[in-house]
Amino acid sequence: MEEKKLAFIGAGNMSRSLISGLIQAGYPAHLIMATNPSISKLEKLAADFGIHISQDNGQALEWAQAVVLAVKPQMMASMLADLQAQGAKLDNTLLISIAAGINVARLQEMTGQTRIIRTMPNTPSLLGLGMTGLYARPNISQGDRDYAEHMMQAVGKTLWVDEEDGINHIIAAAGSAPAYFFLFMEAMAAHAIQSGFSEQDARLLVQQTALGAANMVVANPDTGLGELRAQVTSKGGTTAQAIAHFQEQGLEHLVANAMTAAVTRARELETQL
Ligand SMILES: NC(=O)C1=CN([C@@H]2O[C@H](COP(=O)(O)OP(=O)(O)OC[C@H]3O[C@@H](n4cnc5c(N)ncnc54)[C@H](O)[C@@H]3O)[C@@H](O)[C@H]2O)C=CC1
Numbered sequence: 001m002e003e004k005k006l007a008f009i010g011a012g013n014m015s016r017s018l019i020s021g022l023i024q025a026g027y028p029a030h031l032i033m034a035t036n037p038s039i040s041k042l043e044k045l046a047a048d049f050g051i052h053i054s055q056d057n058g059q060a061l062e063w064a065q066a067v068v069l070a071v072k073p074q075m076m077a078s079m080l081a082d083l084q085a086q087g088a089k090l091d092n093t094l095l096i097s098i099a100a101g102i103n104v105a106r107l108q109e110m111t112g113q114t115r116i117i118r119t120m121p122n123t124p125s126l127l128g129l130g131m132t133g134l135y136a137r138p139n140i141s142q143g144d145r146d147y148a149e150h151m152m153q154a155v156g157k158t159l160w161v162d163e164e165d166g167i168n169h170i171i172a173a174a175g176s177a178p179a180y181f182f183l184f185m186e187a188m189a190a191h192a193i194q195s196g197f198s199e200q201d202a203r204l205l206v207q208q209t210a211l212g213a214a215n216m217v218v219a220n221p222d223t224g225l226g227e228l229r230a231q232v233t234s235k236g237g238t239t240a241q242a243i244a245h246f247q248e249q250g251l252e253h254l255v256a257n258a259m260t261a262a263v264t265r266a267r268e269l270e271t272q273l
């Protein structure tokens with residue numbers, strides 16, 4: 001991929017995931033910078049990955065050819081206003097936002113520029129197993145689209161959406177979704193512990209099964225998810241009882257409602273931030 005000088009503004013969980021994935025994929029550390037108000041996270045990033053660090057967003061902007069906007073959505077407006085008050089110029093930089101709930105129109109207002117790509121990654125990017133949605137308006141060049149796509153492909157899979165609201169559905173299906181699986185695993189592990197397993201053994205049982213199930217899905221692209229489930233579910237057996245219980249309790253409905261709640265919140269943020 002093209003190797004631009006790339007700055008991450010906001011050195012939190014998601015920046016760490018992306019930086020780690022990029023370094024593992026061979027992106028040169030000397031072409032990456034991260035900024036944060038507090039030094040501790042920065043020092044850890046520098047120690048772990050050998051990247052440049054700075055507490056000065058203006059310095060990062062001056063240095064970088066592409067900038068990942070990775071602060072919390074609620075911090076974005078003030079962070080960008082501070083930058084502009086310092087006299088920082090945003091015009092010549094490709095801006096790649098990973099923030100939930102801030103649309104391109106709002107980012108244009110906040111930055112006074114239009115070279116913006118909106119993305120929605122997720123934390124498994126840390127391991128190169130991310131899933132990222134991307135959206136760009138028609139004004140964005142193919143070169144900039146390719147750069148953002150290749151950057152995210154270095155840390156996982158990518159999917160472009162044609163309509164910006166598609167990003168909100170990516171949030172529900174991928175950005176927020178690792179947490180759904182963690183919640184499910186937490187519930188399973190808690191019950192396994194109640195059944196007498198040690199914490200360590202409960203975690204082993206759950207994590208190895210989740211890993212195996214995910215790999216079964218990946219290894220069998222032509223087999224439907226329902227079919228994979230059916231292969232585990234012997235007629236009159238134990239799985240059938242568990243699945244029947246999930247279905248009687250409305251699991252599908254619950255999942256759909258939870259995903260809708262994530263989309264609703266993303267849209268709500270878009271009107272507030
Ligand atoms: N955590 C996740 O799974 C995902 C998060 N996102 C988006 O990524 C963004 C960051 O989320 P997280 O990494 O989870 O949050 P985080 O809170 O871990 O990281 C944000 C970082 O920004 C720093 N920060 C605050 N003000 C700053 C400023 N003025 N200049 C520079 N840095 C500043 C904070 O100190 C913090 O380290 C959010 O906009 C979120 O919507 C997107 C996809 C997934």
Ligand SMILES: O=C(O)[C@@H]1CCC=N1
Pocket residue numbers: 100171175176
């Ligand atoms: O919870 C959030 O708002 C962010 C966006 C997707 C994952 N974390």
